[in-house]
Amino acid sequence: MSRRHAKTSRAAIALVLALTATGALAASAAETAIATRQAGYKKMGAAFKAINEELKKSSPDMKLIAANSAIVNTQSQQIPKWFPKGSGPEAGFKTKAKPAIWAEPAKFAAAGTKLQTEAAKLQAFASAGNLDGVKTQVRAVGGSCKSCHEPYRAED
């Protein structure tokens, strides 16, 4: 290892120790938090897509819609755990989470709660076999995804 490299890694180690000492999220914890939420959103996105695909059919399968609504609902309840402080872009891992999430935590939390409310209603309509209710409510759920993504998720 060259002297310059040795110096750099000593500096990196010192930085990690400093962050840990101040209570900031350790790099590995940030990486885990980011991976956890991205996997959760992927699951939620796949379930929501399956619902929308099913609704395009002439006689949608309500059991399938109910099962996927339950996934959206369950995942939405995890959102409050998915964004520990220090897991934003400053952690140095690939994430689309914008710093605004941590700058205005109350507004961000409200966006999560909104989805939880709408997703629970969707699940209720689906379990009751109410297709018209499901069709209307799917738009409300989609609206809550969008109203969080616009302010808090970075574009591609």
Ligand code: HEC
């Ligand atoms: C409270 C805010 C919020 C709500 C509500 C929300 N999202 Fe997201 N979503 C995010 C953020 C922030 C990211 C970026 C996460 C990252 O990259 O670390 C994201 C990422 C995603 C991703 C990409 C995951 C990946 O990395 O591959 C998908 C898919 C997704 N969301 C789908 C949805 C769907 C579908 C809904 C509604 C049913 C929804 N989201 C509701 C904030 C939200």
